[in-house]
Amino acid sequence: MTSMFNLKAPLRSALLILVLAFGVASCGTAPQTQPSRNLGHVLLLGDSITQAAVGNKGYRYPLWKHLVDGGYQFDFIGSLTHNFDANNTASTTSVSPYPDYAGRKFDTRNEGHWGWKTTDILGKTAPTRTPGTGAGKLPDWLAGYTPDTVVILLGINDIRVASAQSVAATKANMKMILDALKADNPKVLIYLASVLSTKADFAEPQKIRELNEAYKELAGQYAAIRYINIYPKFDPAIHSYDGVHPNSQGEQVLADAIYEAMKR
Template sequence: MSKRSALVAALLLVLGLLVARPAEAAAVRIMPLGDSITGSPGCWRALLWNKLQNGGFTGIDMVGTLPAQGCGVPYDGDNEGHGGYLVTNVADQNQLPAWLSATRPDIVMMHFGTNDVWSNKPTATILAAYGKLVDQMRASNANMKILVAQIIPMNPGTCPECAQRAVALNNAIPGWAASKTTAASPIVVVDQWTGFSTSTDTYDGVHPNDSGNQKMADKWYPALSALLGGAQPSPSPNTSPSPSPTPSPSPSPGSAGCTATYTITNQWGGGFQGEVTVKNTGAAPTRGWTVTWTFAGGQQVTQAWGGTATQSGAKVTVKNESWNGSLGAGASVTFGFIASWNGSNPAPVPVCAAA
């Protein structure tokens, strides 16, 4: 074979290898969308990014027109977390289409509405803004996957009514999502409310601190990893923080032990938010738990999540849900509630019985 023929053969071999090499899959583009809780600095995004990387989800690209703001660890920090923004203003001013055009996301994860609640925007108005943004997302990408958060609790010192307004918004989100979801572009509700405390997980009653950021990252991860892993999450949204009553097993004291710690996390005129942490103090796993306490100030529970609550006179009984009754040795779970009060609101001492 001549030198020229050998050279041609070598070139053809190289070209053949290049043609045969499969194209690398494009990175999935994910847009975190919201206000300062998402972007200023929104360090739950750094925790989530590294959690995804450690979980093997490396083919992702966080996108947005805003850059990262530190957080002390390497991560892909592009985002659309605009401090001080109202979702109703973003919708009214048609700001989202330009962000979508610049970044072309495949998935949007949205925690938006805190400033609207603070500004006393009606729940229906906020949901209408959500709907407009979803329509704009689908105009950008007909197969857009959308994660919408039930927002974290809020209790700013200048807005005692905000806590209850956030509850009203979160209660309405699942129904809105169910009416808006489609097979091609599912809306998955991510419960960022349950288990989050403004007293321990924020530094100002609104913005998450280190523990709050960790809780937010941990809540986003399963929903987002399901999309990235190819599993189709159910578009039927989570109904927390107002779960339907679920029968629970009757406790059998002696088979396991547990303690209950009662905390008032938010309080406003005529109402308050509380949470109770149940911990298995026995050596064996629990099959279920029941917490009871007696109010001394005429308080009345009006809503609960993470447990099924009943009240007879001053006595409150909360039983586990079907999904959180089993606790390993040393494990704990938290349920929350909203209650009314008038005149005084002393904290009762709860009693826990494990089955």
């Protein structure tokens, strides 16, 4: 029998390298599980921050570009395809310019409803400035589609000074929204984002912080709901055009934060 040590030096060296390489590979740690790149039907649910006014793109567009660049499989869904037009609140055809990217056209479908509260989403109250802000309610929408991934940015209109709904009531409504989404698809993955900081005469800073703590606690009650803390990243003096709604910088801040959460 020919042993390794009877082989010529070059061949013996090559075999030793192969043996060592095999040993290192077999002793290495198991590869980590990566997040799925198939997000399925993606629902972006919220208020004006999601819908965006005509002339603005909203966070949806830079988020879409991130997902395209990341090689994700996804399909935006929703009953809305237009932006809100303050000069014509009845318009359902006003759409901001969304340039093609990487050879693809932007999918404008979403469920962002300008000025809506959690109570409007649930159908408990009647929203204003319709049909430009949208129509229907969550149970109606879920009868027409089933989300696999949901991003929620909602609640600031509930606790704004003009509304004065309590944090506890808003949290309870959000739980109803989460439960409805889970009932529609038990495997749905939900990203619940913090509400954003605003100018003080729109919403009290302390109340915003309390609602965000409530949302964080609520998300912790579910295995497949992840809380995204965008609040400290968003400065309304820098990232908004009116103290409430994101400018292009702010839209990018939101998109970046949401995408980073999706990658984890």
